[in-house]
Amino acid sequence: MATAEGLAPLENTPPVGTTKGPGEVPHEYVFISPDHEQRLRIGEFVYYIAPTDPCARPIYGRIVGRRPVRLYPDEFMADPRVPPQEVARLFGYTGDGELFEIAVRTLGYFDDRLRAFINPRISPRVGWPIYLASNAMLSSILNKCRPGEIGAVHVGSLLSRDPGEVPIILSGRDFTSTHLAIIASTGAGKSYLAAVIVEELMKPHNRACVLIVDPHAEYDTLSQMTRHPAFAGSDGYTPVVRVLRPSDLHVRFSALRIADLRHLIDMTDRMEYVLGQAYQSLSRRRKEQAGLDGQWTHEDLIREIQKFAAQRKAEDDGLDFRSSAGALEWRIEQLMRDAQILHPTSHLDLRSLFQPGQCTILQLDEVDRREQQVVVAVLLRRLYQARQETERKRVHPGSELYLPYPAFVLLEEAHHFAPAGEGERRVVSAEILRTILAEGRKFGVGVGLISQRPGKLDQDVLSQCMTQIMLRIVNPIDQTNVAASVEGASRDVLDELPALSKGQAVIVGQSVNAPVIVAVRERHTPHGGQDQDAPQRWVEYSNPERAAERARDVAPLARPSQNDPFAYPQRPQSPRVGAHSFEELFGPDEEDGRR
């Protein structure tokens, strides 16, 4: 071991290896270690101290590769019952045998003032000792926040250390303004992690204003936060959780833009022209009359369409749009009858959805995909507009658009709302999402995108999320898309993605000081997104007690039809329950001559 002044470890720990030299790329170096205790895992953090640095600052690095340079010969492993060490001992070798070359990507020394790593831009010299970073060091350099601080979001602990030894605390301040993406394959734990983040945001030290767009109705268990002691503040604070079902959701007709209407209604070119003219004319007039709060109903729009068609007929060119107007009228009325969420006048109050200390869960599981997109588009548009207008002091506190605090929106199945490629032009929510991701930070609108198919998510949208959390991704196309979109994800981090287990995540970006691999902490509230256990359900269904219960349930309905044999075939029944066959009830079939 080098004994030069400045090479001593910070915490009196023995070195784990000796520097061999520079690595394959400029900011990498390699060191040699016997690693007896198997501690130098991929993703682990090590450091060295340059003797030339008068401040003796530890220069940290992350292990990105591990290659054996001395192994037992294959022949020593010919018999699985005989360990190679035993064969080596026969020949008088009693050492540990193996040696490893460990590749390290240099992060740099940690600058307390900048709260960031500064790369020294030079490799350590041959022979310099390498030390394993201690838990205390990692806790202070990896996290931007301390536990319990305002903005602290404790998502789990560093995977390479024992659980809880190095807590990983995301900076909520960063990801709620510069956006967040959670990407993983199905079943890797996306919604679990998202719920952990929401739990942290709703704790007394954060009291966030969160809205979750929940197309699969799997976040409603978060409502248990209201009773859980982990969320109770010393000042009496408990979070409010509002779960909104589709029947509670109303989007006022006048909140729809022309693009939304095009998205919801199938139209010919002539109809689009008529609708566009009528819409512009109506919206302009209402704005002139009532400013930003100008409203109209679908009936107003239909009247405007009829008016436009009649005017054009009366004009010199005499073009007749009356049939298109009639078809449009029929379609708009049909839309208002079918669409669950549209309402002529009633509208969701922004301030009832967005409140500090409130988590609103928008369950859209029974809503058609196109309507989901319109709901999200309208909601995000209103939120963004409200924040813009409030920040620019253009609205007064009594206005519908007055929202004097930032908000964070978590969007499940984000690829449905901002799809990649051709789909992007047809989906109304894509444009506002792109706007918010680009400009939202200025007005305090943060978005968290959750997707299982990063390849189907608009790459511009994904690349605007400055904090990325990736769980297991096996699909190589998705891995490539992540690599292309995620700035902070180096190749070595992405190589980890297929190897991650459920509940393990790679976090890169602005909310952490360095890329980390995390074991996600346990939720305080139960998880709502679990898969169905089909075999268990099948066995339960066959249970005699359950069968008897089912028989009891159908009995009162079946009884009146005992004397009415025609009633039986109308009810779907199992052969055991239904006492009569088709022929017993109706006699043989006459038509096919089987009588």
Added chain:
Amino acid sequence: MEIGRVVGSRDHADYQVQIYGPGEMPVPPTALDRALGQFVSIPVDEIERLIGVIYSTQLVNPEFGTLGPRLSTTQELPVFTPDYLAETATLVGVTILGSARQQGGKTVYDQRTPPLAAAIDAPVLLLAPDEFLAFHQGESGPSLAYFPRLLARPFPALPDLLCSIVDRLIAAFPSDRARLMVVRQNILWNAIVEAH
């Protein structure tokens, strides 16, 4: 039992030993005593002995190839020219594997190359079976620390020599049969399969 004497060496650990012929010892060594794989010891001084193994045999016969006329027949040689008869000899090669040292009333065995060398005419003795075991006894089971050095030697009969040693050890250390078999199979693999 003494079977011969050192007559020369090729290097520090490789000796030529002349096996005693008829009349040189009361009981001359048999062919088995000088067989390939026999372990021998060569005293260096009162304290230390070298321990080695016979790895080759060479028969020396100056008469072979001499086509000139002889005054005596082969049957008459012991009578008329007994000194000429003594020019034929059986030489064996002995490679040194380690040493045995008297220390505090006990014999300490070592499988490293000994620093001391034998002298010319030093007697060569067969290693007794109990000494063979003691020489190979490691801390936990048999020890073959000299194997890597032996493997580096260019002996034509090396695979068979190694196998014979391992076979004796398998018989002596039955509980270590599994790992000794790994060694034996590797020797055979290298000698038979990789040689092709």
